Amino acid sequence: MAADTADPAAEPPLRTDPGAASALLVVRDLRIHFPTDDGLVKAVDGLSFTLERGRTLGIVGESGSGKSVTSLGILGLHQGASARVSGEIWLDGEELVTADPARVRQLRGNKMAMIFQDPLSSLHPYYTVGNQIIEAYRVHNKVTRQAARRHAIDMLDRVGIPQPAARVDDYPHQFSGGMRQRVMIAMALSCDPGLLIADEPTTALDVTVQAQILDLISDLQTEFGSAVIIITHDLGVVAELSDDILVMYAGKAAEYGSAEDVFDQPGHPYTWGLLASMPRLDRDRDERLLPIKGTPPSLINVPAGCAFHPRCGYTDLTGGRSATQVPELREIAPGHLAACHLTADQQRTIWAEQIKAKP
Amino acid sequence: MVAAPGAVGNTGDITGARPADGTGLGGRPSRSPDALLTVTGLTKHFPVTRGIIVRRRVGAVQAVDGIGFSVATGETLGLVGESGCGKTTTGRLLTRLLEPTGGTITFDGRDITHLSMGRMRPLRRDIQMIFQDPYSSLNPRHTVGGIVGAPFRLQHVKTDRGIKRSVQELLELVGLNPEHYNRYPHEFSGGQRQRIGIARTLALRPRLIVADEPVSALDVSIQAQVINLLEDLQGELGLTYVVIAHDLSVVRHICDRVAVMYLGKLVELAGRDQLYGLPRHPYTVALLSAVPVPEPARRRERMRIRLTGDVPSPLNPPPACRFHTRCWKAQEVCRTEEPPLAELAPGHQVACHFPENTPGP
Numbered sequence: 001m002a003a004d005t006a007d008p009a010a011e012p013p014l015r016t017d018p019g020a021a022s023a024l025l026v027v028r029d030l031r032i033h034f035p036t037d038d039g040l041v042k043a044v045d046g047l048s049f050t051l052e053r054g055r056t057l058g059i060v061g062e063s064g065s066g067k068s069v070t071s072l073g074i075l076g077l078h079q080g081a082s083a084r085v086s087g088e089i090w091l092d093g094e095e096l097v098t099a100d101p102a103r104v105r106q107l108r109g110n111k112m113a114m115i116f117q118d119p120l121s122s123l124h125p126y127y128t129v130g131n132q133i134i135e136a137y138r139v140h141n142k143v144t145r146q147a148a149r150r151h152a153i154d155m156l157d158r159v160g161i162p163q164p165a166a167r168v169d170d171y172p173h174q175f176s177g178g179m180r181q182r183v184m185i186a187m188a189l190s191c192d193p194g195l196l197i198a199d200e201p202t203t204a205l206d207v208t209v210q211a212q213i214l215d216l217i218s219d220l221q222t223e224f225g226s227a228v229i230i231i232t233h234d235l236g237v238v239a240e241l242s243d244d245i246l247v248m249y250a251g252k253a254a255e256y257g258s259a260e261d262v263f264d265q266p267g268h269p270y271t272w273g274l275l276a277s278m279p280r281l282d283r284d285r286d287e288r289l290l291p292i293k294g295t296p297p298s299l300i301n302v303p304a305g306c307a308f309h310p311r312c313g314y315t316d317l318t319g320g321r322s323a324t325q326v327p328e329l330r331e332i333a334p335g336h337l338a339a340c341h342l343t344a345d346q347q348r349t350i351w352a353e354q355i356k357a358k359p
Numbered sequence: 360m361v362a363a364p365g366a367v368g369n370t371g372d373i374t375g376a377r378p379a380d381g382t383g384l385g386g387r388p389s390r391s392p393d394a395l396l397t398v399t400g401l402t403k404h405f406p407v408t409r410g411i412i413v414r415r416r417v418g419a420v421q422a423v424d425g426i427g428f429s430v431a432t433g434e435t436l437g438l439v440g441e442s443g444c445g446k447t448t449t450g451r452l453l454t455r456l457l458e459p460t461g462g463t464i465t466f467d468g469r470d471i472t473h474l475s476m477g478r479m480r481p482l483r484r485d486i487q488m489i490f491q492d493p494y495s496s497l498n499p500r501h502t503v504g505g506i507v508g509a510p511f512r513l514q515h516v517k518t519d520r521g522i523k524r525s526v527q528e529l530l531e532l533v534g535l536n537p538e539h540y541n542r543y544p545h546e547f548s549g550g551q552r553q554r555i556g557i558a559r560t561l562a563l564r565p566r567l568i569v570a571d572e573p574v575s576a577l578d579v580s581i582q583a584q585v586i587n588l589l590e591d592l593q594g595e596l597g598l599t600y601v602v603i604a605h606d607l608s609v610v611r612h613i614c615d616r617v618a619v620m621y622l623g624k625l626v627e628l629a630g631r632d633q634l635y636g637l638p639r640h641p642y643t644v645a646l647l648s649a650v651p652v653p654e655p656a657r658r659r660e661r662m663r664i665r666l667t668g669d670v671p672s673p674l675n676p677p678p679a680c681r682f683h684t685r686c687w688k689a690q691e692v693c694r695t696e697e698p699p700l701a702e703l704a705p706g707h708q709v710a711c712h713f714p715e716n717t718p719g720p
Contacts, residue, residue, distance in 0.1 A: 062578040063549075176669040177442070206441035207605065208666045211649035215665065233579055236651030259655035275653070277583035279612035281635070282652045288590075289612070291583030295548050 023090075024194055024227045025051040025074070030087035030097075032066075032073050039300040043069040045251035047087075048329070051244075053194065056221065056228040058242030058259070060235060060274075064296045066251040067231045071197045074229075075114055076104035092194060110140040113188035117200040119180035123172040129156070129183045130168035137190045155186040158223075160216060178209035185216065189224060196221070197229045202237060214240055235278060239263060247271050250297050250307035253329050257336035267338035267347045269312045306341065314350065317342060394429040395467060395599050396453070396567055401426050402461035403448055407674065420673050422448040424623035425462065427700075430567070435593065435600040437614030437631075439607060439646075443670050444620040446603045450571045453601060454488045455479050466567070484514055487565040491572035493552035497544040503530070503555055504540040510562040529558040533588060550581035554588070561592065569601045574609060586613060607650050611635050616706075619643050622673055622681040625700055629707040639703060639714040641686050680712070688713045 032044040044066040051057050061067045072078055074089055076096060089096040091112060096104055116122040124132060133152040137143070143151070149168070156164035159182040172180055181201060188196060198217060202210035218241060221228050230241055238245055238259070245262040247255040247270065255268040266272055273292035279285075294311040297303055309315050309322035318341035321327075329337050332344035340347065404419040423445040430436045438446045451457045453464065455471060463472045471482060490496035497506055507526045511518060518525045527537035533554040544552055553573065560568055573589065574582040590613060592598060604610050610617060617634045619627040619642065627640040638644045645664045666685045671677055677684045683693040692712050700710040 062580060178669050206670070207607070208441065208645060208649045209669065211651075211663060212665060214651070215663075234651065235579075235653040239653040239655045240651040242655075263653060263655055274579060277580050278653065279583075279586070279608040280653065281608050281611060281647070281650055282654055285611060289583035289587055291587060292580040295550065295581070296578065 022052065023050040024053045024092055025229075026088070026090040027070075027074070028088040028090075030070065030073060030089065031085070032069050032078060033084045034082060035084070036300075041299045042251050042302060043299055044073065045302070047248070047251070047253055049246050049253065049256060051195070051227050051229065053227050054221075054225055055243045056230060056241055058238035058245045059229060059231045059248060060233065060238050060245060061248035062233055062296055064250070064299055065248040066299075067248050068199055070248075071114065071199050071229065071231055074195075074197065075108055075112060076101065106140070109136050109193070110191045111193050112195040112197065113191065113193040115181070115184050115188050115196070115198040115201050118204050119177065119184045120172070120204075122184060123180060125172055128169050128171055129175070129186075133168075133183075133187050133190050136187050140191050151190065152186075155190050156183070158189075158220070159183070159186045160212075161186075177205050178212060181205060181209075181213055182216065185213075185220070189220060189226075192224055192226075194226055195229070196226045197231070199231045200233075201230070203232070203234070210237075217241065235263075235274060247274075250302055251299060252307065253337075253339060254308065255336075255338045256329065257333075257338075261333065261336040265333070265336070265348070266351060267332045267336060267344070268308075268340050269314055269342075270308050272351065273311070306339075314342060314346075317346060393431040394465075395432045396601070397429040397465040398453070398462065399427040399465075400462035401449070401452060401459055401464065403445075403452055403457060404460045418674055421623050421676060422673055423452065424676075426618075426620070426623075426625040427462075428618055428625065428628055430599055430601060432566075432599055433593075433597055434616065435602060435614045437610040437617040438601060438603045438620060439605060439610050439617060440620035441605060441646075441670055443622065443673050445623040445673070446620050447571055449620070450488070450569045450601065450603045453567075453569050454486055455482075456488075481514075484510075484516075484563040485566045487560040487563075487568050489553075489556055489560050489568060489570040489573045492576050493549050493556060494576075496556055497552055499544055502541050502543055503535075503547075506544070506555060507558045507562060510559065514563060516563060525562070526558075529562060530555075532561065532592070533558045534584075548581075550577050550585060553577060553585055557585075557588065557592075561596070564596065565598070567599045567601070569603070571603045572605070573602065575604065575606060582609070589613065607635075607647065619646070622671065622676050624681055624710065625708075626682065626710050627708065628700070629704075629709075633704070633707050637716045639707065639709040639716050640682075640711050641688055641713075641715060642682050644715050680710075 028048050030044055030047045034041040034043060047070060059067045059070065073085055078085055079101060085097055087097060091107065130149065130152045133155060134148040137148045137151055153164045153168050156168055161167055161179060161182055175183060202213050205213060214237065217228065230238065232238055242259050245257065245259050246253055247268065249270050254270050255262060255266065262271065266275060276290040277292060279289060292311050297307055303310050305323045305325050306327050312322065315322040321341045327339045327341050329339040332338050332347060401423055402425050403423040404421050406416045407418040407420060408414040409417045426449065428436065438449060440446045448457065452459050459472055463470055466482065466486060471479065504523065504526050507529055508522045511522045511525065523540065527540060530537045530539065535551060535554055544555065547555065574585050577585060586609065593600060602610065602614055611631060614631055616630050618625055619640065621642050627634065627638065627643045634643065635647065638647055645666050648664045668685055671684060679695050679697045680693040683689040686693065698710045698712045700708050702708050703714060
């Protein structure tokens with residue numbers, strides 16, 4: 001049931017999935033593997049989640065968790081022989097993994113858009129910012145150059161760039177870091193996409209500028225009604241912005257739930273470790289941080305069973321299953337899922353007694 | 360916690376009109392016996408030139424402009440600020456990787472401001488630096504043993520049982536396997552490379568370590584390991600740290616006193632609890648309110664101060680108070696008169712005409 005067609009202008013037959021009707025984005029068992037000389041890198045290995053319209057999902061993980069590869073996979077940017085993508089990605093009822101690349105290209109920038117981490121290297125240095133926004137707009141909309149230019153100026157104004165009519169003809173290097181990131185946001189939102197993916201949008205920025213950009217993303221989301229995926233390693237950023245949180249580890253989902261659930265009642269030892277190892281401004285200063293022992297795993301030789309088990313302090317409570325069985329992502333509370341062999345009761349007890357109740 | 364001897368009359372403030380040679384109001388260095396490092400009126404301007412055959416100086420990047428503080432033995436001073444504030448430049452000035460344009464640096468009672476390379480070399484055993492990027496601060500062509508052993512060779516230090524043995528002890532000290540002596544940097548992860556850098560820094564048992572963003576390039580779970588390591592080493596070896604960082608949560612965790620910089624000036628200097636509990640400079644207040652906290656329930660009640668615009672260029676900083684262009688309290692006097700770094704509470708210095716959290720007159 002391929003969705004390819006010889007005439008790109010004609011609407012291709014869509015694969016529909018009744019279960020995905022309400023959600024904007026449904027990802028099912030996504031796997032993205034890269035064959036390399038050293039072996040098969042399983043960057044994403046069985047990831048599933050959903051995202052409703054107007055909501056924000058925060059994907060949290062460290063280096064090697066697969067979060068950036070996931071976002072590029074949703075946008076269909078892993079083309080060619082360098083990646084093996086399997087699974088299902090449903091965007092507004094349309095499946096993307098098996099879709100024709102021409103169709104995905106129509107959607108990219110139009111229905112789904114991305115803000116990248118480093119605006120200096122993501123914006124083309126040879127073209128003015130106006131031209132870059134105009135190009136994105138004209139690819140997906142049949143408008144005159146003048147209309148597109150007016151639209152570009154309007155977008156720059158919406159993202160808070162002062163004197164947009166003058167600055168539309170400036171080059172990226174003439175902007176500061178925070179302004180460049182705003183330009184990227186303007187470019188991404190120019191076609192009013194239903195899905196906006198922000199990949200570490202503020203990592204390269206100072207903390208006061210970061211605050212401005214986070215507020216901007218939040219305001220624009222309300223204004224445009226888009227669903228947002230924010231990818232970051234910063235738990236503070238994720239807490240500020242997300243309705244739901246997905247914690248990734250070694251290419252799989254470790255925990256998924258609302259922001260309140262994940263921060264107040266985390267149900268996975270990796271999440272416990274992340275929360276305990278961060279110094280926090282809002283708590284009393286601890287004498288010692290509690291780091292997670294060990295290092296993130298190689299994605300070529302992922303540990304057998306639960307990928308986190310070499311670093312987990314609670315493997316002895318699972319009767320040896322951590323080393324042999326991959327834990328399923330299952331519900332530990334309504335709407336709150338975790339991939340762990342510990343029972344929900346065990347998790348609650350450990351969290352309440354051992355970790356949260358630190359003096 | 361160590362008392363703050365730097366509060367004793369050591370302000371180092373210089374108005375723009377004064378010559379950049381370190382003299383200024385209240386610029387006498389602290390004579391506290393505990394101060395290992397004292398800095399007064401420290402200034403670094405990078406000239407901007409134009410022209411091909413004849414280069415004329417057309418301006419200067421005023422990276423660091425008259426700052427002063429002191430660090431007591433065994434203490435950790437944090438230096439925070441955003442891009443362009445001059446904190447990295449300050450770190451390089453302290454280790455004399457750069458030559459100051461003005462001001463003085465006193466280490467252990469000795470003026471090291473303009474020492475020649477030859478005279479500075481023996482002091483490099485005592486003042487060391489940890490660099491930010493673990494990927495570019497280790498020579499990829501040298502083995503770990505070579506990298507960590509280099510200080511011994513360069514300083515012609517005799518060891519009891521050979522350099523190799525000393526290096527292996529250092530690797531153990533920082534939590535690495537001593538058998539990895541012959542491995543190359545690319546065989547280690549980011550956190551491990553940072554530990555190699557720390558081992559190299561500790562080789563000659565320095566007294567002062569300037570750590571330039573020591574954990575910002577590392578993952579969150581590894582950051583905690585390295586932070587704990589730095590704290591343990593300070594206790595074990597009696598080290599004094601100057602930590603340069605932009606992550607305010609990390610700074611709060613490891614520092615005893617904190618200095619906040621903005622566009623080359625020191626705007627606030629206080630003990631850790633005072634700074635985080637009762638910040639007085641508007642910039643510090645805005646900085647602290649901008650840090651996202653990992654507590655979703657609180658985000659609805661948070662009142663964040665939004666600073667407008669970006670940091671001005673250090674090529675052309677605003678006159679008088681450099682923060683006035685972004686400050687919500689700015690008044691006429693802020694545009695015409697530079698506020699001196701004044702002690703508003705014991706151990707708490709602020710450079711502002713209208714500081715926050717201060718009981719009114």
